[in-house]
Amino acid sequence: xxxxxxxWPKMTNREEFRFLSDVVLTRSSAEHTIVSLxxxxxxxxxxxxxxxxxxxxxxxxxxxxxxxxxxxxxxASTTDxxxxxxxxxxxxxxxxxxxxxxxxxxxxxxDPCSFPVRETAKPETMAAGPARRLEYTxxxxxxxxxxxxxxxxxxxxxxxxxxxxANNGLFGHEYRADARFSLTVQAGDATGWSAAxxxxxxxLRVQERTLTxxxxxxxxxxxxxxxxxxxxxxxxxxxxxxxxxxxIWSLDAKAQAKGTSPFAGxxxxxxxxxxxxxxxxxxxxxxxxxxxxxxxxxSSASVWxxxxxxxxxxxxxxxxxxxxxxxxxxxxxxxxxxxxxxxxSMQDLIKNTxxxxxxxxxxxxRPVNPRELMLTGMTRDGTFLVEKGEVVSAIRNFRFHAxxxxxxxxxxxxxxxxxxxxxxxxxxxxxxxxxxxxxxxxVTRF
Numbered sequence: 001x002x003x004x005x006x007x008w009p010k011m012t013n014r015e016e017f018r019f020l021s022d023v024v025l026t027r028s029s030a031e032h033t034i035v036s037l038x039x040x041x042x043x044x045x046x047x048x049x050x051x052x053x054x055x056x057x058x059x060x061x062x063x064x065x066x067x068x069x070x071x072x073x074x075x076a077s078t079t080d081x082x083x084x085x086x087x088x089x090x091x092x093x094x095x096x097x098x099x100x101x102x103x104x105x106x107x108x109x110x111d112p113c114s115f116p117v118r119e120t121a122k123p124e125t126m127a128a129g130p131a132r133r134l135e136y137t138x139x140x141x142x143x144x145x146x147x148x149x150x151x152x153x154x155x156x157x158x159x160x161x162x163x164x165x166a167n168n169g170l171f172g173h174e175y176r177a178d179a180r181f182s183l184t185v186q187a188g189d190a191t192g193w194s195a196a197x198x199x200x201x202x203x204l205r206v207q208e209r210t211l212t213x214x215x216x217x218x219x220x221x222x223x224x225x226x227x228x229x230x231x232x233x234x235x236x237x238x239x240x241x242x243x244x245x246x247x248i249w250s251l252d253a254k255a256q257a258k259g260t261s262p263f264a265g266x267x268x269x270x271x272x273x274x275x276x277x278x279x280x281x282x283x284x285x286x287x288x289x290x291x292x293x294x295x296x297x298x299s300s301a302s303v304w305x306x307x308x309x310x311x312x313x314x315x316x317x318x319x320x321x322x323x324x325x326x327x328x329x330x331x332x333x334x335x336x337x338x339x340x341x342x343x344x345s346m347q348d349l350i351k352n353t354x355x356x357x358x359x360x361x362x363x364x365x366r367p368v369n370p371r372e373l374m375l376t377g378m379t380r381d382g383t384f385l386v387e388k389g390e391v392v393s394a395i396r397n398f399r400f401h402a403x404x405x406x407x408x409x410x411x412x413x414x415x416x417x418x419x420x421x422x423x424x425x426x427x428x429x430x431x432x433x434x435x436x437x438x439x440x441x442x443v444t445r446f
Contacts, residue, residue: 011161012039012061012081014173020063021165023083027090028167030067030097032108036294037163037173038062045133048152050141055130061161065093071102105318109166115291115298118282121159121175122200128157128179132201140183140210147214153183157201164296174291180421181206184381185217190394192216193361193381195238195421199288216360216382220394225443226385228398232356232412233438234349234386237420240430242362243375243404244336248278250373251304251331253313253323262373262405267310272408274308275339280331281429286419287333288427302329307339335429338414346432349413351389353434358384358391361422362400373403378444398440412436 012020021035039061046054063086066075074096078089133155144151156179163173179201185192193216194209235243255261263271280302282289290299295317304312312329320328343349350358360382368374379397386392417429 011041011159011175012037012163013161014163017161017163017165017173018171020081020086021163021171023086024065024090025165025167027087028065028067028094030069030094032068033167034066034109034170034296035163035165036064036066037161038064039161040158041160042156042158043128043130043133044154044156045130045137046154047137047141050145050151052134052137055133057130063089065089067093067097068106068108069097071104071106072097072100073103073106074098074100107317107321109168109170110296110317112169112171113298115172115174116282116300118174118289118291119285120199120288120290121177122202125157125177125179125199125201126159126175128201133157136181136204136206139206140181143207143210143214144185147218149214149217150186151183151210152186154180155204155206156180164292164294166296170296172292172296176288176290178288179204181209182421183210183213185210185213187217187221190217190220190223191381192218192220196419197288197421197427198286198419203286213381219384219391220382223394223396224385225396226357228440228442230437230439232353232434232436234353234356234358234432234434236346236358236360236432237418237430238361238422239359239379240336240433241420241428242365242377242422243402243407244278244334244428244430245426246365246367246375247373247404248331248334250370251312251314253315253319253325256313257319257323260371262371262403263310263313267313269310270308271310271405272305272308273338273411275411276305276308276408277303277337277339278305279303279335279337280329280333281335282330282333284333284335284429287335287429289333293330293332297328297330299330299332300327302331304329304331304334335417336431337417338411338431338433340414342414342416342431344415346415349415349432349434350386350391352413353386353389355388356386356434357395357398357438357440358382358386368401373405374401375403376401376441397444399442399444400439401441402439407435407438408433410436
């Protein structure tokens with residue numbers, strides 16, 4: 001999409017996408033034709049050393065045409081939404097398809113259906129611009145300046161128009177918007193961190209999260225070093241989400257069928273503590289639910305782990321068909337819960353702990369042995385020693401080697417599900433948890 005003049009054109013609405021898809025479907029001579037739209041407008045304000053260092057706005061619209069002749073598939077994309085450019089894109093996709101080999105996993109478009117209508121774009125987020133982002137940026141910087149601390153981070157907002165259409169009558173279009181805030185506070189060599197993501201930019205709670213990051217940084221100025229080993233831990237929601245994200249990413253049905261998944265042969269079996277349940281909750285107002293997937297499959301509420309028992313795997317359309325799965329479950333709005341009475345707050349969870357390591361966040365989590373879901377990573381932005389119900393000191397960061405399938409086999413105490421965001425996982429609802437046994441393999445040098 002070419003932008004001319006000082007103002008952005010409006011996002012591609014439902015009627016405009018209907019017109020563009022009709023141009024494609026009328027022009028195409030293929031047996032199957034699918035049209036996909038992603039029109040993305042994002043703005044980000046970055047700050048460091050207590051000053052704004054960058055404000056960027058980016059707009060990019062992409063229309064993708066996928067065609068197939070008897071299983072021979074071709075795809076082409078364009079950022080020019082004029083009728084001539086769209087017709088040229090159809091022709092390119094057809095030329096590619098005619099010289100391509102037959103795709104053994106090709107399927108025709110999904111059958112038409114009514115996609116759920118969800119409030120996936122809040123008007124206050126869609127209207128947010130540089131002035132609004134700067135307001136939140138200055139709020140975070142001002143709080144840190146008052147404490148003689150350094151702030152670095154981002155405030156962003158984005159809106160995306162997403163569409164899918166096919167020559168069998170399939171059609172879907174929706175707006176998706178979200179806002180994000182991330183802050184790292186530095187006090188000498190110590191850091192504190194907090195982050196948020198939400199459909200509504202009004203829900204970022206910048207002041208509250210800034211004060212949390214400041215408290216973490218100030219508490220880490222004086223640290224002691226403990227030896228590596230096995231410890232009881234208290235994991236804040238961001239740390240829980242970091243481990244569970246890898247568990248979720250490993251729920252691939254194709255890998256399970258090949259025997260390369262940590263869940264091979266474990267569908268219908270207990271894989272974690274029997275009080276734990278994982279659900280997809282696309283209607284939840286604090287999560288980033290969608291109406292449909294990129295494959296044109298409707299998103300719906302579903303249970304993935306029920307009282308510790310693995311109930312679902314993640315399927316592409318071909319694998320779902322070969323295994324007789326219908327409807328296909330989705331997991332874009334994960335919520336983890338624990339059956340039983342939760343602690344009222346993190347403070348109460350700490351008060352009920354005799355001795356443990358309190359972990360704010362994990363960083364740079366990577367697989368060591370994917371077959372066993374063994375992970376490694378480091379604690380970050382606030383690691384503390386808890387003794388007799390109190391935080392007694394900050395401690396030097398650890399590297400860990402652990403599998404979430406083992407770490408979450410037994411839970412001691414927990415809170416209600418809370419919003420959790422970190423750099424690697426996106427957005428989840430998870431409780432903070434106390435676990436009786438967690439392996440820290442070494443001490444880091446920072």
